[in-house]
Amino acid sequence: MSASTDDTARAGVDGGEFRRPTMRDVAARAGVSLKTVSRVVNAEPGVSPALADRVRRAVTELDFRPNVGASSLRRADGKTATVGLLVEDVANPFSSALQRAVEDVAMPRGVVVFSASLDEDPERERELARAFAARRADGLILVPASDDQSYLEAEVRAGTAVVCVDRACRGVDVDSVVATNRSGAAEGVRHLFAGGHRRVAFLGDRQSIWTASERYQGYLDAFAAAGLEIDPSIVVHDLTDTGVADGATSTLLTRPNPPTALFTAQNLVTIGALRALRRLGAERTVALVGFDDFPLADLVTPGVTVVAQDPTAIGKLAASVLFSRLAGDTSPTQLHVVPTTLVRRGSGEIPPPR
Known part of the structure; x- marks a missing residue:
């Protein structure tokens, strides 16, 4: 095939507009039948090594790319990979x-x-x-x-x-x-209890989310096991992003009798709480345990203690x-x-x- 014919296969015949090369173009370039090209492209048997090499060279020269969707329709198992x-x-x-x-x-x-x-x-x-x-x-x-x-x-x-x-x-x-959302959350809260904290706030995601509900249940489990009562005024749900979590944390920490520790039940909530702590200069005086790790959590000072999923x-x-x-x-x-x-x-x- 001449250079001008190559250009036609690549660009199309109507006003030079782009057209992807087809199997027919590959067959014409290699001088073989359309069926032979189909067998080589779909890795089917029945083609001699010499003919297969000619088809592969034509595929490379024309930058031909098979239509994966169309190929999947021809597969016996119907799989699309x-x-x-x-x-x-x-x-x-x-x-x-x-x-x-x-x-x-x-x-x-x-x-x-x-x-x-x-x-x-x-x-x-x-x-x-x-x-x-x-x-x-x-x-x-x-x-x-x-x-x-x-x-x-x-x-x-x-x-x-x-x-x-x-x-x-x-x-x-x-x-x-x-x-292990529920038991993991309980472990995080128990860790704060072990450090001497009793006023541990809960900051969580939407209550309708299964994982958020499970983590809150873990918070409740830890309090029940320790024989402690929960102060509902330091429990905050439905924190949908870092900005909302930042605001909720600021509100908790600037009110009378603030919590001494925070359990944040989602990584974006943790990031919002961390921003509030740093803005208030409280990152070294208020304890924080977050559920789920996040990038750079180990590089801030102090590093963020987390209940890490994998x-x-x-x-x-x-x-x-x-x-x-x-x-x-x-x-x-x-x-x-x-x-x-x-x-x-x-x-x-x-x-x-x-």
């Missing part, structure tokens, strides 16, 4: 670590991961889950924003593998991978369970639990005032 990952917010450090872990399991298998943020919106969850399923994703890994995933029942029956992470699925029988372990386990189901595992579904770890860095070890 894609999975969807629906998280709370891809900008959240927990979500981004989770995504990377899923990718690390998927990529060696030749599977592409598409992700989206749910923003704790149940309707957005349903729309995006259905959109991924409609685009024939082989499986979904989902951080539920709603308390009912029964809308996925038809997709599961149709063969879509589903695994819920961070929060257990409800209304559909699928695997879930969660952390999003990498959670993501890898969720992806492994998903691919096991896709490979034909029909064993009963399970709730997989990944333990949390108390990481002492200094802020949680500040004693109460004498």
